[in-house]
Amino acid sequence: MKKNMAYPYGVWMVVFIVCPILLIVLYAFSDSAGGFTVENFAGIVEYWPIFVRSFVLALISTVICLILGYPLAYIMSRQPPQRQQLYMTLIMLPMWMNFLLRTYAWMSILENKGFINQFLNQIGLISFLQNHFGYTLDYIPLINTSGAVVLGMVYNFLPFMVLPIYTVLIKLDPKIIEAAQDLGAPMRIVFQRVIFPLSLPGVISGITMVFVPSVSTFVISKLLGGGKYMLIGDLIDLEFMGNAYNPQLGSAIALVMMGLIFLCMWVMNKFDDGSSEEGGLML
Secondary structure, X not given: OHHHHHHHHHHHHHHHHHHHHHHHXXXXXXXXXXXXXXXXXXXXXXXXXXXXXXXXXXXXXXXXXXXXXXXXXXXXXXXXXXXHHHHHHHHHHHHHXXXXXXXXXXXXXXOOXXXXXXXXXXXXXXXXXXXXXXXXXXXXXXXXXXXXXXXXXXXXXHHHHHHHHHHXXXXXXXXXXXXXXXXXXXXXXXXXXXXXXXXXXXXXXXXXXXXXXXXXXXXXXXXXXXXXXXXXXXXXXXXHHOOOOOHHHHHHHHHHHHHHHHHHHHHHHHHHOOHHHHHHHOO
């Protein structure tokens, strides 16, 4: 009976995961006439700056999410159960809104006459810059910048960092922390030697869950970056949907990107090996 219940899930995986990947592999190793070729991969070399930019911005976003997400997850895990539910609701509340709408909202906030620039005008900051530093613009350019792209990634993917870390921290036995404190360890040492090592599986999961969508996103860079900061996702979208229609090259780029992402995940899993078993022994 249990095996029969798994069949629909298996069919779903074959139709919507395995078949698309096989199509990507087929296109990546074929030319426009349908013949076998590896020239598509040779054409990727000229796009290496886009790969570098994508991984750099994704890495920056992941680091910021970790810096913001870990303290938030830790504070949540130390609260009473009712307050934890409140914090969880506040974190998940933006996720109930459509991803595209959230990004459009940030466009309105960051644009030249948006909320932030209107606020800066009201408090006189822009006038101060114009009078004392020779600033010529009536606004501070916030949108269509790499910073706006990173901000969009952090805002959209921060919950993916908080939730796995919180899930691990909430399961930590308080007696372990109390034992470390009874042995005379200050809270800083307790965190370094006990709490953080034991929470490392959640950190690894959070890094993976933030980095993977960040490096492959295209909506955020297109809307908040104004098309000036093309990422791998934008490049693949352009090859499939743009005027430079070339699904063979787009499939090759997608295949290389999947390989790089799996490599990054493999490296992160290596850091995670045995961490849940050995973390508490670091005292």
